[in-house]
Amino acid sequence: VTYAQAEAQNAKVNRKLDTSRFMAEPITDATVLLGDKANMRHRMELMIMEIQAEFCRALESEEMCGKKFKVDRWQRVEGGGGITCVIQDGDVFEKAGVNISVVTGWLPPAAVQQMRSRGKDLTEGVKLPFFASGVSAVIHPRNPHIPTIHFNYRYFEVETPDGQKQWWFGGGTDLTPYYLDEKDARHFHQTLKSACDEHDTTYYPKFKKWCDDYFRIKHRSESRGIGGIFFDDIDSPNQEAAFNFVTGCAKAVIPSYMPLVQKHKNREYGNNERQWQLLRRGRYVEFNLIYDRGTKFGLYTPGARYESILMSLPLHARWEYMHEPKATSKEGELMKVLKNPKDWV
Amino acid sequence: VTYAQAEAQNAKVNRKLDTSRFMAEPITDATVLLGDKANMRHRMELMIMEIQAEFCRALESEEMCGKKFKVDRWQRVEGGGGITCVIQDGDVFEKAGVNISVVTGWLPPAAVQQMRSRGKDLTEGVKLPFFASGVSAVIHPRNPHIPTIHFNYRYFEVETPDGQKQWWFGGGTDLTPYYLDEKDARHFHQTLKSACDEHDTTYYPKFKKWCDDYFRIKHRSESRGIGGIFFDDIDSPNQEAAFNFVTGCAKAVIPSYMPLVQKHKNREYGNNERQWQLLRRGRYVEFNLIYDRGTKFGLYTPGARYESILMSLPLHARWEYMHEPKATSKEGELMKVLKNPKDWV
Numbered sequence: 162v163t164y165a166q167a168e169a170q171n172a173k174v175n176r177k178l179d180t181s182r183f184m185a186e187p188i189t190d191a192t193v194l195l196g197d198k199a200n201m202r203h204r205m206e207l208m209i210m211e212i213q214a215e216f217c218r219a220l221e222s223e224e225m226c227g228k229k230f231k232v233d234r235w236q237r238v239e240g241g242g243g244i245t246c247v248i249q250d251g252d253v254f255e256k257a258g259v260n261i262s263v264v265t266g267w268l269p270p271a272a273v274q275q276m277r278s279r280g281k282d283l284t285e286g287v288k289l290p291f292f293a294s295g296v297s298a299v300i301h302p303r304n305p306h307i308p309t310i311h312f313n314y315r316y317f318e319v320e321t322p323d324g325q326k327q328w329w330f331g332g333g334t335d336l337t338p339y340y341l342d343e344k345d346a347r348h349f350h351q352t353l354k355s356a357c358d359e360h361d362t363t364y365y366p367k368f369k370k371w372c373d374d375y376f377r378i379k380h381r382s383e384s385r386g387i388g389g390i391f392f393d394d395i396d397s398p399n400q401e402a403a404f405n406f407v408t409g410c411a412k413a414v415i416p417s418y419m420p421l422v423q424k425h426k427n428r429e430y431g432n433n434e435r436q437w438q439l440l441r442r443g444r445y446v447e448f449n450l451i452y453d454r455g456t457k458f459g460l461y462t463p464g465a466r467y468e469s470i471l472m473s474l475p476l477h478a479r480w481e482y483m484h485e486p487k488a489t490s491k492e493g494e495l496m497k498v499l500k501n502p503k504d505w506v
Numbered sequence: 507v508t509y510a511q512a513e514a515q516n517a518k519v520n521r522k523l524d525t526s527r528f529m530a531e532p533i534t535d536a537t538v539l540l541g542d543k544a545n546m547r548h549r550m551e552l553m554i555m556e557i558q559a560e561f562c563r564a565l566e567s568e569e570m571c572g573k574k575f576k577v578d579r580w581q582r583v584e585g586g587g588g589i590t591c592v593i594q595d596g597d598v599f600e601k602a603g604v605n606i607s608v609v610t611g612w613l614p615p616a617a618v619q620q621m622r623s624r625g626k627d628l629t630e631g632v633k634l635p636f637f638a639s640g641v642s643a644v645i646h647p648r649n650p651h652i653p654t655i656h657f658n659y660r661y662f663e664v665e666t667p668d669g670q671k672q673w674w675f676g677g678g679t680d681l682t683p684y685y686l687d688e689k690d691a692r693h694f695h696q697t698l699k700s701a702c703d704e705h706d707t708t709y710y711p712k713f714k715k716w717c718d719d720y721f722r723i724k725h726r727s728e729s730r731g732i733g734g735i736f737f738d739d740i741d742s743p744n745q746e747a748a749f750n751f752v753t754g755c756a757k758a759v760i761p762s763y764m765p766l767v768q769k770h771k772n773r774e775y776g777n778n779e780r781q782w783q784l785l786r787r788g789r790y791v792e793f794n795l796i797y798d799r800g801t802k803f804g805l806y807t808p809g810a811r812y813e814s815i816l817m818s819l820p821l822h823a824r825w826e827y828m829h830e831p832k833a834t835s836k837e838g839e840l841m842k843v844l845k846n847p848k849d850w851v
Binding site for chain 1 (some may be wrong): 601816
């Protein structure tokens with residue numbers, strides 16, 4: 162083929178992929194992505210690209226002065242890369258980060274050991290080649306009546322020395338309100354439950370509890386927020402079904418959250434509400450830096466893109482010594498639910 | 507002895523101890539403290555009580571509207587207790603915490619293992635009785651031209667099953683400026699060096715390097731501040747000399763730091779300086795929550811008084827995605843020194 166023919170072919174493939182709807186060009190070359198459409202790595206990459214773009218557009222459309230996401234497409238020396246989208250100091254979103262990454266590399270023996278302890282059948286004491294891709298987002302709105310949302314959906318592959326491949330999915334979505342609106346809580350959990358129920362009615366109760374257990378600020382005996390769903394190591398009943406389940410959860414983010422943004426974004430608030438929001442953001446920082454597995458794993462990985470990992474931190478946070486809201490106040494009402502997580506549906 | 511006689515005796519002992527100069531009554535009963543004056547536990551408790559009071563008074567005297575420390579004397583169910591002194595929202599000090607604790611308990615096997623890995627001759631796989639006392643402080647001034655200071659001096663005893671006692675001292679003082687003032691840096695380090703040199707001229711260079719190595723935010727390849735001194739496991743040449751060394755370092759805190767407060771507290775600053783200070787405070791939070799051994803050890807200990815551990819966190823902190831000051835700016839000048847720690851004396 163001549164250069165001109167190759168160019169034309171390339172253009173055709175790119176048109177077919179229609180990358181214009183994404184936040185940036187995919188990490189994997191479009192010809193490769195379309196060359197093997199059945200490959201789960203490629204299906205996952207296209208799915209997370211789409212989720213990222215849809216969610217970013219939905220958030221941008223709520224900004225009142227036209228603030229847009231800053232888009233950074235980055236590459237990793239060790240293999241792969243990502244696209245980090247951030248809004249900072251928007252009028253509705255004080256800080257919003259939506260990140261996708263598609264990376265390959267070698268799992269260090271310590272990470273292999275950690276996976277073995279979770280029940281994976283992997284060879285001990287050796288480095289193993291891995292593939293990981295996922296989308297993750299943390300949205301910190303300015304108005305204290307709008308909750309913070311976090312979600313993450315990921316796909317993982319490890320190859321064992323005998324050439325066998327192990328794969329699994331993980332993820333979750335959870336909500337961190339500053340003031341408790343029971344209707345919001347029910348709507349949010351019901352939306353996640355419906356997404357789960359379509360695939361397996363045992364999922365929601367199991368993953369709701371997993372979420373409550375995971376997002377616990379242990380030294381304070383309180384939860385980060387009102388939970389949602391959280392799961393890992395999903396490899397059944399088959400790859401197709403697992404992918405569809407994860408896709409369904411990721412698609413449920415917008416309907417679970419955007420109505421809450423729209424409902425509260427014009428509500429009035431004063432300095433008391435703002436200070437309380439900042440204190441709770443301090444708790445968010447405590448959880449993410451002390452307990453969150455993803456953050457720790459990320460920061461301890463040499464050469465990690467720490468800016469993409471730490472984009473989850475709020476623009477502002479506050480720590481007061483011995484702050485305790487009155488039990489009968491709005492703030493105290495939230496604390497009751499954070500101390501003792503409850504069922505919402 | 508009658509009740510009245512005991513009371514009179516008690517009053518006499520208390521008078522002799524003159525607890526009025528302390529921030530609160532000592533944790534150990536005054537009669538016990540004075541009953542065995544040679545006991546290192548008691549000498550250490552009196553020393554840290556004194557350091558706490560002197561430092562708190564020195565800080566209070568810089569407050570312009572008469573703000574005073576809030577004093578909380580607390581007890582630990584497992585044994586011992588502490589005195590936490592905090593100023594919040596002062597005019598000179600945005601948040602200042604000075605804490606002492608004197609606690610006894612049982613070291614869990616994991617902690618014993620950690621000490622064995624540091625070279626302690628301790629029995630493996632058993633709980634061992636311990637005693638720990640120390641003073642620690644973190645001062646976050648409001649004016650970005652005044653640096654943040656941290657110090658901690660502590661004494662530790664563990665008993666082995668054969669009744670043998672092991673003991674050691676640890677501690678350090680370090681400075682975290684927001685803007686680099688080379689004269690300040692030299693004064694601070696020179697004061698610490700002089701305190702070290704009085705006891706052993708090999709100490710300062712060794713402990714200065716240890717400090718630079720310890721207070722490193724590894725994922726960012728930068729230091730928390732411009733260092734100072736840091737040491738652990740000091741048990742030579744003998745207990746008396748080690749105690750005198752640690753006391754000398756603790757006494758050097760006021761002369762190393764208070765002149766900096768006085769020099770800068772009335773300097774003007776604007777929003778740019780404030781925002782930069784808040785960003786650097788975000789880095790301070792990252793170090794303390796991700797890497798600091800004391801914070802992690804504290805928060806993972808069941809029943810720990812987390813309010814006293816987390817009083818080190820600033821009142822406000824800020825995280826911006828991809829913030830990088832210009833190399834030629836005042837902020838960039840500080841960054842150069844944080845990336846590559848240098849010698850100051």
